[in-house]
Amino acid sequence: MAKYNFQEKIEKYVREFYGSNPKELTDHPEEMIPLGKDARISRKSVKYIVHSRMADSYSAVKIIDMLIKAGEVLASPESDIPNHNKKYPTSRISSRLYVEQDEALLVIYMPNDDTKNIFNAFYRSAKKYKKMSLK
Numbered sequence: 666m667a668k669y670n671f672q673e674k675i676e677k678y679v680r681e682f683y684g685s686n687p688k689e690l691t692d693h694p695e696e697m698i699p700l701g702k703d704a705r706i707s708r709k710s711v712k713y714i715v716h717s718r719m720a721d722s723y724s725a726v727k728i729i730d731m732l733i734k735a736g737e738v739l740a741s742p743e744s745d746i747p748n749h750n751k752k753y754p755t756s757r758i759s760s761r762l763y764v765e766q767d768e769a770l771l772v773i774y775m776p777n778d779d780t781k782n783i784f785n786a787f788y789r790s791a792k793k794y795k796k797m798s799l800k
Contacts, residue, residue: 674698675732678708682715683725697782700736704774706783714786721787735772735786737761748773756784762794769794 675698682691694709711732718728742759750756750773757776762769766788773785789797 671698671700672733675711676729678711679715679725679729679732682712683719683728687712687716700732700783701740703779704736704739704781704783706732706735710784713784717785718787731770731786731788734763734770735783738770738772739774739781739783760794762791764791767791
């Protein structure tokens with residue numbers, strides 16, 4: 666039941682933000698949506714990801730799929746490495762290749778106690794993903 670609810674919420678929020686003005690204030694920005702046992706995402710992060718991926722020409726359906734899979738990636742990543750971003754020095758990147766899509770999903774999160782707070786996610790082509798240094 667919980668899995669269905671988070672998927673329903675993700676779909677609702679992606680559709681709410683898709684095509685909206687990124688500068689509009691977000692109602693309840695700190696609301697957290699559990700995406701699995703130890704992964705979660707805020708409404709604010711959903712909005713940021715939606716607008717970022719819209720700029721990359723992702724459809725709403727692809728963004729929904731990506732955010733639903735983000736919890737899977739964090740639960741059992743193929744790779745989990747430190748993110749070398751200076752703005753978020755303690756953040757990490759988890760990833761997993763989805764062969765059937767010929768893409769890998771990269772999820773950027775901030776470890777927080779026993780929870781992983783997602784703040785970005787994107788697909789990378791399988792070819793580019795395999796060239797990345799993921800040690």
